[in-house]
Amino acid sequence: MKMLRTVKQWWTLRPPETAGAESPPILAPVRPERLIVPLTDPEGAVWEPVVAPGEAVTGGQVVARGTDPTPFAQPPRHAALNAVVEALETVPAPHPAAPGIPAVTLRVTQTPETIPSTSPPDPVGDAMPDTILRRIHEAGIVGLGGALFPTALKLSRARGCVDTVIVNAVECDPGLHNDAILLEHGIAAVLDGARAAARATGATTAVLAVQDPLKARQCRDAMRAHAHAVASADEIQVRTVAGGYPEGYEARVIEAVTGRLRAPHESSSECGVVCLNAATAAAIAGAVSQEAPLTRRWITVSDARSSVHGVVSVPLGTPLHTLLAHLAAPTHDARVRVGPWRMATSASLDAPVLADALGVWIDAGAPPDEAERPCIRCGACADTCPVGLLPQELLRAALSDDDALADALNLDHCLRCGACDAVCPSRIPLTAWFRHAQDRQAQRADEAEAADRARQRYEAHQARVTRRTREREEARRRRREAARSDPAAQKATVAAAVARARARKKGTPPS
């Protein structure tokens, strides 16, 4: 079996495995002076501030609530630290090219941090599913794997239709170490979170998916060590997900753990699974047992030019430049990118670090200057694509604006993981092209939908006009026919009309 796998690897030429074996150091936590709480998200949802400038807030207090009435659609947003509300203003968006976004800015006060603990710790095992979901929502928890999908909404949708909760502790990217740190220092919370999610959704199995057998063994040891804290460690299985970039890709983890194939665009609950990032699970544990809101997250920081490399706990809303100053990372002449390594995008230094910042990457000055060469169709990209696409053909479609071809080649399945960029000998920025093509496709779909709506409105209008005309005609015809069919009535009508005319002549109104 092992030989077969070796042969298969030899045959398909997977890219070299690069995930670090050792976890990098934990850096001193950041203590920002200002915090920024955005009032929008990239999808366009809007939050309403519930505090006024000058008001003092404590760490963990809600500062803005969602405007969408759908339950759980917009978890509230919290102040990460004790602070005074400075202003409601427009701040730079995370992406340098995007227009500013409205936000609440907070000036952090030096009073010691207190996380309000209104109720005594509440064992997860006793909470009712509704309570769990409400607490998760109130704690402002969103998917910390980068998607930022509201966790309570995800669990409420999965409720009753899943049998397995998978906690995904497989780093989604080479170079990230957030999950490793979490497993080392907070495994009890991760397990508690898994159990709470299982209770909330009615799942019977909970699985912790980790990257390699070494980590799996460490986790099992830690679970035994925490046996007193963790009510029943054995109800949660630990499974190893064999590597291969992008490791933490949800569908791959689900397949490795349950053997179920999730079609792209199918939601995970359709194959009976709800998949949570390990950090999300840890946050759930805090929310359910102590009603502690999500106020900080682990971020991997890597500076290509110096030795700064490690994992740091960052209060959400910390301006990026504060984080960089804290790390003593020189920011001039550097490119700073935020996100998973491959999908990281250039970030404005004044923008806040939010829950989707998995990593902060500081690259030397200009982007690596390597001339792009023509595609020689070597097929390395097709061999490495985790979803089995043909990137070189897709590139042709993207370059020639050929939406039909791009569609036939399943452009919409592209994860934008960047594996093809990494193996391309001609250094073609394939993922950038696919991103562009996907955006354009989405835009065209929007336009088509708008045109469709306009056409439907027009058609409905036309139908109404036609119907009214027909009804008027019909009424007139009926009156005419009624008069014609009854001579006496016809005479009476004529007589009445004559009487009216006479009355008008005399100047007296008809009786």
Add this chain to the structure above:
Amino acid sequence: MKPAVSPPRTSAIMVQVTAALLPGAAALYALFGTAVALQLTVGVLAAVAAETAALALRRQPVGQTLQDGSAVVTGVIVALALPPDFPLYATAIGVVLGLWLGKHAYGGLGHNVFNPAMVGYALLLLAEPAAIAQWPAPDGPVAGWFLNAANADAWTHATPLAAAEGAARAEAPGTAVWIALNGAFALGGLYLTARGLLDRRLPVGALAGLIGTALLIQAVPGTDPLPAISHIYLGATALVIFFVVTDPVSAPADPRARWVYAVGIGATTAVIREWGAHPDGWAYAILIFNATAPLLDRLLRPGRGRTSGRAP
């Protein structure tokens, strides 16, 4: 700690491909002497000149594009595929036309439908069918190891394939020579395979198609074919399956289409060798399947909503 996925560059791949051709070139030199060196020199110079001229005419950055080394590979392959005493001017014409008509006419590297080396070779095959079919007697430094005076005469004026087709199909003269040559080219090919610089499906498929079809031909009653196994070491088999069939530009992109493509080339070659007018069949087989590559891609591409290879 940064992810260090650093793939080879196109130019690095081409350098390695050229290096992998060296054992074959050395074997040819050892057997046929300085004529081989002359062919190689002319092939490379013609390739660089043709590429430079074409890039200048197309207003492309000459230095940068020349660096990718693909033109040199084309020149070397044409030079190695021709008989060592082939007229040098004709070699140059073959290389130049191959690059111009086969590559730059389609928009340069990556856009060509046909393999430029095979376009050049096929043109020469049309223009000089007699000269291309006649290999000289080995007279290089080590020719004596393989031939004695008697079968050196038998060798002259016929490629072993042609010879094998003609006079008594028993022991073709110079079989050992061809085994040595193909072995040397295969050595370079295996190096590329080990380095992961070529798609293994292509040489494996082509060889399977060649031998499979040769076996089928053997089974047809009334034919008196070459022994199937001899197809492996006769003619340009090793040079072609490792260095020409594996040209990714003119091959299909889809993995399944690549299997069909490679097997098709091998099968067609066996058929041309057996029943065709030409002693060897690789060049035409490859050009035929180059032309079908886009169609194969279209037909075998996984349908909408499905993807090839691994499950997501």
